[in-house]
Amino acid sequence: MCRATDLRTAVLAKNDHGAQELRAELAARRTAMVNLLSSPGSGKTALLEAELTLARERGVPVAALTADLATENDATRLARSGAPVRQVLTAGLCHIETDMLRGHLDGWLPDATRLLFVENVGNLVCPASYDLGETLRVALASVTEGEDKPLKYPTAFGLAHLVVVTKDDLAAAAEFDRAAFLDHVRQVNPGVEVVFTSARRGAGVGQLLDRALAAADGEPVHTPVMAATAPADREPVR
Amino acid sequence: MSIALAVVGQVEEAARAQGHDAVASVTLRVGELAGVVPNALTFCFELACEGTALAGAALATEHVPGRAHCPPCDHAWPTGTPPSLTCPRCGLAAAGLVSGRELEIARVSWSGATVPEEG
Numbered sequence: 001m002c003r004a005t006d007l008r009t010a011v012l013a014k015n016d017h018g019a020q021e022l023r024a025e026l027a028a029r030r031t032a033m034v035n036l037l038s039s040p041g042s043g044k045t046a047l048l049e050a051e052l053t054l055a056r057e058r059g060v061p062v063a064a065l066t067a068d069l070a071t072e073n074d075a076t077r078l079a080r081s082g083a084p085v086r087q088v089l090t091a092g093l094c095h096i097e098t099d100m101l102r103g104h105l106d107g108w109l110p111d112a113t114r115l116l117f118v119e120n121v122g123n124l125v126c127p128a129s130y131d132l133g134e135t136l137r138v139a140l141a142s143v144t145e146g147e148d149k150p151l152k153y154p155t156a157f158g159l160a161h162l163v164v165v166t167k168d169d170l171a172a173a174a175e176f177d178r179a180a181f182l183d184h185v186r187q188v189n190p191g192v193e194v195v196f197t198s199a200r201r202g203a204g205v206g207q208l209l210d211r212a213l214a215a216a217d218g219e220p221v222h223t224p225v226m227a228a229t230a231p232a233d234r235e236p237v238r
Numbered sequence: 239m240s241i242a243l244a245v246v247g248q249v250e251e252a253a254r255a256q257g258h259d260a261v262a263s264v265t266l267r268v269g270e271l272a273g274v275v276p277n278a279l280t281f282c283f284e285l286a287c288e289g290t291a292l293a294g295a296a297l298a299t300e301h302v303p304g305r306a307h308c309p310p311c312d313h314a315w316p317t318g319t320p321p322s323l324t325c326p327r328c329g330l331a332a333a334g335l336v337s338g339r340e341l342e343i344a345r346v347s348w349s350g351a352t353v354p355e356e357g
């Protein structure tokens with residue numbers, strides 16, 4: 001005997017629900033989470049170290065959680081900023097999920113934290129599907145990765161509230177075509193702001209921190225087209 | 239892999255709630271822009287099912303095309319991949335997606351005996 005049941009449940013419902021709860025809890029304690037997504041080697045850690053250092057100079061209470069498959073190297077680097085830093089080891093998992101994140105935050109995250117940066121595992125595929133309860137989702141690409149990165153990973157760039165270009169000091173050497181990159185970003189995420197940064201030169205570091213603080217202060221963030229639901233489809237107009 | 243595990247977890251919960259002890263097949267609806275590769279998911283699904291009520295279950299995926307909508311033109315278009323999210327008529331950004339980000343369990347076909355429901 002074989003019977004069927006219509007379930008119609010979202011596969012990631014449990015994670016999404018947990019993320020909504022965490023977002024509300026963080027908002028209640030005036031902490032905003034910034035979720036950083038990029039491929040490996042794009043310069044997330046270097047930029048984050050610069051952000052943490054600048055935030056501390058400005059007196060903004062920040063903390064960072066950095067996720068990798070293995071090693072505590074990133075936490076060691078980020079801790080040089082003086083900010084509270086915690087390493088998450090995912091034991092082979094290519095992204096972080098809300099439950100895992102919560103387990104690391106409970107009992108560690110300082111009460112007064114204004115901005116909590118989460119450096120996701122270097123990967124532009126799976127992390128894009130997992131809401132972590134962030135206020136600001138940032139997708140990063142370095143100038144050495146090619147202008148078509150947003151087209152190759154449309155979910156990651158299409159769902160970002162903000163796009164960041166890293167290693168901009170190498171743009172000329174890499175023959176990075178800025179206009180082409182911006183066109184590709186606009187194709188998958190029309191209207192999203194793109195911030196150009198160089199952790200080495202300090203360019204754009206303050207701009208990114210300002211955007212994160214504005215989001216933490218409740219200023220509306222960009223709504224990506226891919227995150228918005230349009231009214232039910234009518235028969236397409238021919 | 240964790241998406242496959244999430245599917246198995248949800249189906250096991252439904253099996254318990256509805257008194258089924260074996261699963262013949264699971265049908266997923268996967269949007270074109272969900273960021274999931276159906277072939278990779280099928281591979282992971284087999285592994286995730288081992289040792290559960292879903293052991294040996296087949297996975298079917300229904301592809302949901304991406305569609306975006308422009309309210310001023312009242313025009314909807316297939317986004318394709320990578321998606322084109324500006325209106326082909328007026329060049330404005332789409333208001334949102336009509337479809338394409340689905341990642342849901344549509345149906346489960348049960349096999350084996352039905353365990354009487356409690357209560």
